Amino acid sequence: MAPRAIWKGMLKIAEVSCPVALHAAASTSERIAFHTLNRATGNRVRRQFIDSDTGKPVEKDDQVKGYEVGEGDYVVLDPDEIAAxxxxxxxxxxxxxxxxxxxxxxVYFDRPYYLTPADRTAEEAFALIREGMRRKQAAALARAVLFRRVRTVLIRAHGPGMIASTLNFDYEVRSASEAFRDISAVKIKGEMLELAKHIIATKMGAFDIAAFDDRYEAALADLVRAKLEGRKIKPRPAPKRENVVDLMAALRESAGLARKKPPARRKAAGAGSRRKSG
Known part of the structure; x- marks a missing residue:
């Protein structure tokens, strides 16, 4: 049985409409979750909103939203005003x-959802839209009110269904040029580039997310199990500092060529290529 839909509506392209349903494609519900406890009593603690000036608790009915227009100066908005x-x-x-x-x-992707026909009567129209996009290798850009916000959604064919990914708005995505501004222009060529290409080629394969495990989640599970069994927890040793690495030597070793002497005509190209790691 398919998981319960979190949203149902109409997928509309020009005059073609199709009842569809959205299902969460990713969930964090299986992650290990911790509660905050009082160390002395072992009881759970709860959060309170405290007035920053008086230090007294503020009841829920007295809490309102405020937008700061100046230091300590707020425009107060009531729940009804925000709802409007x-x-x-x-x-x-x-x-x-x-x-x-x-x-x-x-870089604009936010969250993925599975898009399915809402019922049996929608399957033909759904298949028509899906196969049309698949044949044209195209994705649809749609707009909808999802979870109380107007969202831009990218829809793509995916197997017998579709993937609908909500997109971040332009103002939410930081400039790549700003992030990359301080990266120096370095030209890589000759043996160094050939070795890098060889290493990549030998490690090429099909994408299989199941091959990657959540090591932190597994470590937390082991930690909880050890505590339940009364085993002593050993602190993690401090990481060792990496030494200066000869990039060319590291590439040759990675490519299985560490013992092979490089050709004389390429020796000069690799001699000065030393960088620090870490």
Whole structure:
């Protein structure tokens, strides 16, 4: 049985409409969760909102939202006023246009959802839209009110269904040029580049997310188990500082060529290529 839908509405492209359902594609519910306890009593503690000036607790009915316009100066908004600003949902994923799948910049991706037909009567229209996008290798850009916000959604064919990914708005994504501004222009060529390409080629394979485990989650599970069994927990030793690495030597060793003498004509190209790691 398919998981319960978290949203149902209409996928609309021009005059073609199809009842659809959204299902969460990712969940953190299986992660280990901790509660905050009072060390002395072992009881759980609860949070309280405290007035920053008086130090007294503020009851829920007396708590309101405020936008800071100056230091210590706020515009107060009541819940009804905030609710009035929320867009009204018409339960429609309205497709505004299409883009080529190869043109998608995944830096804008927010959260993935599975998109399915809402019922049996929607399957034909759903299949028509899905196969049309698959054949054209295109993705749909749609707008909808999801979870009290107007969201931009990217929809792609995926097996017998579709993937609907909510997108971050432009103002939410930081500039790549600012992040990369201090990276120096370094030209890599010759044996160094060939060795790097060889290493990558030997490690190429198909994507299988099951091959990657959540080591932190597993370590937490082991920690809880050890505490229950009364075993002593050993502190983790401090990490060792990495030594200066000869990049060319590291590349040759990685490629299984550490014992092979490089050709004379390439010796000069690799001699000065030394960098620090860490």
């Amino acid at each position: 600003a929320m867009p009204e949902s018409d339960k429609t994923l309205a497709v505004a246009g299409f883009i080529a799948c190869k043109d998608i910049d995944d």
